[in-house]
Amino acid sequence: EPEVTQTPSHQVTQMGQEVILRCVPISNHLYFYWYRQILGQKVEFLVSFYNNEISEKSEIFDDQFSVERPDGSNFTLKIRSTKLEDSAMYFCASSVQGIEQFFGPGTRLTVL
Amino acid sequence: DQQVKQNSPSLSVQEGRISILNCDYTNSMFDYFLWYKKYPAEGPTFLISISSIKDKNEDGRFTVFLNKSAKHLSLHIVPSQPGDSAVYFCAATGGSNYKLTFGKGTLLTVNP
Numbered sequence: 001e002p003e004v005t006q007t008p009s010h011q012v013t014q015m016g017q018e019v020i021l022r023c024v025p026i027s028n029h030l031y032f033y034w035y036r037q038i039l040g041q042k043v044e045f046l047v048s049f050y051n052n053e054i055s056e057k058s059e060i061f062d063d064q065f066s067v068e069r070p071d072g073s074n075f076t077l078k079i080r081s082t083k084l085e086d087s088a089m090y091f092c093a094s095s096v097q098g099i100e101q102f103f104g105p106g107t108r109l110t111v112l
Numbered sequence: 113d114q115q116v117k118q119n120s121p122s123l124s125v126q127e128g129r130i131s132i133l134n135c136d137y138t139n140s141m142f143d144y145f146l147w148y149k150k151y152p153a154e155g156p157t158f159l160i161s162i163s164s165i166k167d168k169n170e171d172g173r174f175t176v177f178l179n180k181s182a183k184h185l186s187l188h189i190v191p192s193q194p195g196d197s198a199v200y201f202c203a204a205t206g207g208s209n210y211k212l213t214f215g216k217g218t219l220l221t222v223n224p
Contacts, residue, residue, distance in 0.1 A: 004155070033211070041216075044214070095210065098209075100161055101146075101158065101212060103148075105154055106154070106155050
């Protein structure tokens with residue numbers, strides 16, 4: 001069964017460093033998302049991406065964040081200058097029609 | 113921001129019995145509701161969804177009921193199995209960008 005994959009599974013970085021989290025969505029899906037879950041809190045929406053552009057972003061998704069679909073298969077989330085409060089599980093999701101979203105296993109980001 | 117609320121942080125049931133997980137929402141613009149299951153260190157797994165034009169959707173052991181007037185939905189699992197033990201998230205979406213708004217989750221424990 002097709003699934004969303006994410007790499008790395010765990011990323012440790014120093015505050016102020018740039019990180020890129022990578023995702024390979026399910027191949028025939030058209031809608032792509034990033035969510036995050038800070039330990040003990042809800043899963044929160046970050047950004048949605050459709051037709052090669054951002055369709056919606058949350059207030060969390062400020063200028064330090066960017067997304068890209070560089071080659072038609074990968075979908076990346078970049079954080080330019082990480083902060084301690086960016087430490088969280090980051091989940092990529094994809095969907096055929098937008099509603100039923102299938103999530104990857106997540107990347108645990110630890111900012112020291 | 114408590115647009116989707118799961119008021120029970122945990123639920124314990126005996127194997128073979130029914131599990132009922134509840135969810136309330138406040139945003140009248142939500143028109144699609146989903147349930148996800150999550151094991152530790154994994155991403156959310158899509159279980160079942162329901163459109164706001166329906167009041168029930170069934171898939172095997174899982175049934176979701178929607179009461180629009182009460183802004184309430186529930187997930188029934190019958191019969192419950194030990195492998196169902198996980199955190200269950202209710203999520204909702206509305207509008208064209210399909211971002212999911214999640215509840216805090218309910219930890220279901222099914223005892224053998």
